[in-house]
Each structure stands twice: as structure tokens, then as C-alpha cells.
Amino acid sequence: MTNSKRIYFDNAATTPLDKEVLEAMMPTSPKGLAILHPFIPLAEKPGWQ
Amino acid sequence: MAIENARKSVAGLLNAHPGEIFFTSGGTESNNTAILSAIRDLGCTHIITSPIEHHAVLHTVAHYASRKTISFSFVKLLADGHIDLKDLEAQLAGREDKCLVTLMHANNEIGNLLSMNVVSALCRKYNAVFHSDCVQTVGHYPIDLSRMDIDFISASGHKFHGPKGVGILYVNSNVQAKPLLHGGGQERNMRAGTENLYGIVGFARALELAMERYEQDSAYIKKLKAYMTTQLLQHLPGIGFNGDYDGSCLYTVLNTSVPQSAKSEMLLFNLDIHGICVSGGSACSSGASQGSHVINALKLDDIGVAGRFSFCKYNTMQEVDKVVEVLTGLI
Known part of the structure; x- marks a missing residue:
């Protein structure tokens, strides 16, 4: 590969995951809390930035 | 819940x-x-x-x-x-x-x-x-x-x-x-x-x-596709497009066809070497050697080397320019 930055024109195969989508999926993110089971806390709560 | x-x-x-x-x-x-x-x-x-x-x-x-x-x-x-x-x-x-x-x-x-x-x-x-x-x-x-x-x-x-x-x-x-x-x-x-x-x-x-974001994203991606189409036609004589590319067609996909030649046979490989990811067919059958079943089914008179360029909201006009520049050098 001669370029340091790749150009991705294969989005019909897979699109990059949106950051906002990832946040919604993360149980420790402020916007992802709804995923947590109400009675089962995380074994260890990782930091969230 | x-x-x-x-x-x-x-x-x-x-x-x-x-x-x-x-x-x-x-x-x-x-x-x-x-x-x-x-x-x-x-x-x-x-x-x-x-x-x-x-x-x-x-x-x-x-x-x-x-x-x-x-x-x-x-x-x-x-x-x-x-x-x-x-x-x-x-x-x-x-x-x-x-x-x-x-x-x-x-x-x-x-x-x-x-x-x-x-x-x-x-x-x-x-x-x-x-x-x-x-x-x-x-x-x-x-x-x-x-x-x-x-x-x-x-x-x-x-x-x-x-x-x-x-x-x-x-x-x-x-x-x-x-x-x-x-x-x-x-x-x-x-x-x-x-x-x-x-x-x-x-x-x-x-x-x-x-x-x-449908309205803004789709409008932007349509512009990208139209720009790439224009640039390819301008810089690559002989290039064609598979499917109804400027008609009833998905705005995220542009399937190109370049004439068969010693250089174009390795097109996707060479694009990859230049850091450009495109597909010759469905990603789910990548690695298959028989070519795209879709392009084959079209029964085109003049089958070129197909390349599927598919866009998203994160692509840019500068990336299109770079791809056209690389393609021009490769073919």
C-alpha cells in the first residue's frame, strides 16, 4: 500500500459504525444505560469518556 | 425493555x-x-x-x-x-x-x-x-x-x-x-x-x-456519485457503467466497467495496493474466482472489468478525485 490513508468505497458491503450508534450500544455510556439489566450490575464498571 | x-x-x-x-x-x-x-x-x-x-x-x-x-x-x-x-x-x-x-x-x-x-x-x-x-x-x-x-x-x-x-x-x-x-x-x-x-x-x-438525516445525507451522496460519474467519463475514455446507473438506481452504488486489457485485469488488486477499497461483486462472495454472477447474468455484449464503487456520507469529493487520478494511471 502506498497511501497512509485508505479510501473506502465499499459501503454496499459494510458501512462504518456511527459513533452515536456505538454510544447507544455501550452499557456504561450516558446514552446507553437503558441496556443495563435493572437487577444485574456490571461486574466491573469501566470508565467512560 | x-x-x-x-x-x-x-x-x-x-x-x-x-x-x-x-x-x-x-x-x-x-x-x-x-x-x-x-x-x-x-x-x-x-x-x-x-x-x-x-x-x-x-x-x-x-x-x-x-x-x-x-x-x-x-x-x-x-x-x-x-x-x-x-x-x-x-x-x-x-x-x-x-x-x-x-x-x-x-x-x-x-x-x-x-x-x-x-x-x-x-x-x-x-x-x-x-x-x-x-x-x-x-x-x-x-x-x-x-x-x-x-x-x-x-x-x-x-x-x-x-x-x-x-x-x-x-x-x-x-x-x-x-x-x-x-x-x-x-x-x-x-x-x-x-x-x-x-x-x-x-x-x-x-x-x-x-x-x-436522510434528506441531507442522500443529497450529499447523490452529488458524490454524479461527480464521480462525470469525472470518470472525462478522464477515462472507454469507461462504461453497468445497470441503470443514472436512472432508477440506488444513489449509493456506481458499477463501472473498464475495457479488458492486461492492465485492467488486475484493477481491483492494484486499487487495493493504492489503498482504495472497492469490490468486484458481492462482498459475501469475495475470493470467488468466477466473477460476479450479477454482471454475468446481464449477458453484456462487451463485458469489461467490473468495479463496484459504493458511497456513504463519510466519503468526500477529494477521495473521488484521488480514485479517478489513480484509475487514470492504472488503465
């Missing part, structure tokens, strides 16, 4: 009832479930499909046909790759057994869009079941299932900036479908197995964002 909220959100965005939305592992599972259900639960003994469907449909149809309990036929294609709707009607009219029509909304390689309402009306006229693989269009088009008379549609999260490994199957509330997977009561007994909770939440969020 999170799954049911996601289901309500997805149903709302597609204008369906939450009870019609089932989460799956993706488009392939959804297609398999719909096809099996049409055969087993709805009594279809003949399947009409096209030779340019995704392998998730083609191989599934071939699998059931190999058991000799059902038959299948391909609908003819027009010169531009669109489905020949007259042939579809002739086939439906000529059969006495119950048919499943499974045709994709947008072709994943050439982008051609199906006239869903016309096909739907034909299916209703001849009492056929209609399934559409909408993997390339859910999240890229406003889909209103309340105005679309269809039995099944399939969708997949990673096609619109959602996570991989999650999809949906829409089953019209008038259809009594049974599951593909057994052994659990999840998805209201329709899909056994622990749900992909994070994926499902991600799918719903991705669809929310896609629909919120």
Missing part, C-alpha cells in the same frame, strides 16, 4: 406494527426465514426470483429446490438489468400452483431499483407471496410498509452505519409464519436464541439516525 423499545422505534420508522418486526442475525437469516416460511407455512411450491439476487436468496432457493419438493424459475432481465415485469406477470399467470416471488428492492452490485408497488400488485393479482430483500435500501430510503402490500422484507444493520450481526425480518401481520430456529421463546416464539441485545439497540439507533 431495551429490545421492545428498539422494536417500537424500528416499527415506527418503517410504518409497521411492532408485532411485525422480528430481530435476526442479519439479512441472510431473514431471507432464509422468509423463504422457508413461504414454502412450509404458506404452501408455496414454486419460487420466482431473478439471477441477480444475493446468494442469500439464490442459494437458499437452490437448496430447497434440490429436495424436489418445490421448483423455481428466473424472471427475465431487461438490457439495463431491470426485472422484466411483463415476463414476471406471464410467469405468474401461467402457473396454477402457489408462488413465492422473491426479488430484491435494490441490487447490491449494480444498484437497480425494483418497482415494488408494481410487483406487489402482480403478486396480489395472482395470489403469490411477495418477499423482498431490502438490505440495500432500509436506512437509505424512506420505506413506508403501511403503503407497501408485501409479506416479508429483510434488512441488515451494517448497511446503514449500524452494527454487524443484526437485522430484521418484517412479517406482514396477515401472514402466519413459523420460525427457522427452534428451542426458545424469544421474539414471540418466532426466533429462538438469546437476542443480540447490543446489536438490536444499535440497529434501532442507526435507523433513527439514518432517517433523521
Whole structure:
């Protein structure tokens, strides 16, 4: 590969995951809390930035 | 709770009832479930499909046909790759057994869009079941299932900036479908197995964002595609495009055709060396040596080397310029 930055024109195969989508999926993110089971806390709560 | 909220959100965005939305592992599972259900639960003994469907449909149809309990036929294609709707009607009219029509909304390689309402009306006229693989269009088009008379549609999260490994199957509330997977009561007994909770939440969020931003994102991507088309025509004499690229076509896909030559044979490989990711066919069959089954099915007089450029909101005009520059040097 001669370029340091790749150009991705294969989005019909897979699109990059949106950051906002990832946040919604993360149980420790402020916007992802709804995923947590109400009675089962995380074994260890990782930091969230 | 999170799954049911996601289901309500997805149903709302597609204008369906939450009870019609089932989460799956993706488009392939959804297609398999719909096809099996049409055969087993709805009594279809003949399947009409096209030779340019995704392998998730083609191989599934071939699998059931190999058991000799059902038959299948391909609908003819027009010169531009669109489905020949007259042939579809002739086939439906000529059969006495119950048919499943499974045709994709947008072709994943050439982008051609199906006239869903016309096909739907034909299916209703001849009492056929209609399934559409909408993997390339859910999240890229406003889909209103309340105005679309269809039995099944399939969708997949990673096609619109959602996570991989999650999809949906829409089953019209008038259809009594049974599951593909057994052994659990999840998805209201329709899909056994622990749900992909994070994926499902991600799918719903991705669809929310896609629909919120549809107008601006689609307008931007259309400009990218038009710009690339113009630049390629200007800088690469002899280049062509497969499918109805400037007509009824997905705005995210541009399938190019460059004349066969010693240089162009290694085109995709050389683009990859230059850090440019494109596809010669479906990603799900990458590595296959026989070329694209879609391009082969078009039966073009002059088959060039096909390259599928597919865009998203994160691509830029500068990237298009770079690709055109590299292509010009390669060919």
C-alpha cells in the first residue's frame, strides 16, 4: 500500500459504525444505560469518556 | 425493555406494527426465514426470483429446490438489468400452483431499483407471496410498509452505519409464519436464541439516525456519485457503467466497467495496493474466482472489468478525485 490513508468505497458491503450508534450500544455510556439489566450490575464498571 | 423499545422505534420508522418486526442475525437469516416460511407455512411450491439476487436468496432457493419438493424459475432481465415485469406477470399467470416471488428492492452490485408497488400488485393479482430483500435500501430510503402490500422484507444493520450481526425480518401481520430456529421463546416464539441485545439497540439507533438525516445525507451522496460519474467519463475514455446507473438506481452504488486489457485485469488488486477499497461483486462472495454472477447474468455484449464503487456520507469529493487520478494511471 502506498497511501497512509485508505479510501473506502465499499459501503454496499459494510458501512462504518456511527459513533452515536456505538454510544447507544455501550452499557456504561450516558446514552446507553437503558441496556443495563435493572437487577444485574456490571461486574466491573469501566470508565467512560 | 431495551429490545421492545428498539422494536417500537424500528416499527415506527418503517410504518409497521411492532408485532411485525422480528430481530435476526442479519439479512441472510431473514431471507432464509422468509423463504422457508413461504414454502412450509404458506404452501408455496414454486419460487420466482431473478439471477441477480444475493446468494442469500439464490442459494437458499437452490437448496430447497434440490429436495424436489418445490421448483423455481428466473424472471427475465431487461438490457439495463431491470426485472422484466411483463415476463414476471406471464410467469405468474401461467402457473396454477402457489408462488413465492422473491426479488430484491435494490441490487447490491449494480444498484437497480425494483418497482415494488408494481410487483406487489402482480403478486396480489395472482395470489403469490411477495418477499423482498431490502438490505440495500432500509436506512437509505424512506420505506413506508403501511403503503407497501408485501409479506416479508429483510434488512441488515451494517448497511446503514449500524452494527454487524443484526437485522430484521418484517412479517406482514396477515401472514402466519413459523420460525427457522427452534428451542426458545424469544421474539414471540418466532426466533429462538438469546437476542443480540447490543446489536438490536444499535440497529434501532442507526435507523433513527439514518432517517433523521436522510434528506441531507442522500443529497450529499447523490452529488458524490454524479461527480464521480462525470469525472470518470472525462478522464477515462472507454469507461462504461453497468445497470441503470443514472436512472432508477440506488444513489449509493456506481458499477463501472473498464475495457479488458492486461492492465485492467488486475484493477481491483492494484486499487487495493493504492489503498482504495472497492469490490468486484458481492462482498459475501469475495475470493470467488468466477466473477460476479450479477454482471454475468446481464449477458453484456462487451463485458469489461467490473468495479463496484459504493458511497456513504463519510466519503468526500477529494477521495473521488484521488480514485479517478489513480484509475487514470492504472488503465
